[in-house]
Amino acid sequence: MYNKILAAVDGSKQAKEALGKAFSIASCYRTPLQILHVKEGDDKTKTSWHKRSNLNKLEDRQEFLREIDTMAVKYNITHKVHFRVGNPAEEIIRYANENDIELIVVGSRGFNRFQKVVLGSVSSRIIEKASCSVLLVK
Secondary structure, eight states, X not given: OOSOEEEEEOSSHHHHHHHHHXXXXXXXXXXXXXXXXXXXXXXXXXXXXXSSSTTOSHHHHHHHHHHHHHHXXXXXXXXXXXXXXXXXHHHHHHHHHHXXXXXXXXXXXXXXXXXXXXXXXXXXXXXXXXXXEEEEEO
């Protein structure tokens, strides 16, 4: 049984699929869902974190948050969205460890800083370094 579930999202199609799976699993276990979006960058980019994110426009972020809220209503699950800046895999692992996450749900691929599809680099590192279970959604 999973009591602490984290969906790692970047706004990509695969991340949205993973988010749907995460809500479904959270619904089965009747547990709240933690959602984390990490913008690739460093301390210098924290003040302008939106510039290179695929959720870089306010409208895109608002639309994505509306989609999350719609899924939460559909599955009748409470959720909390968190944002961080840094290396996506490292920040996801750090968040999972800090919050005793039992399951990380992540898409098989997403966007990098140049808006190109990255085939599994972040998800591969999460699988390799996570101390909890990881569900990779294609």
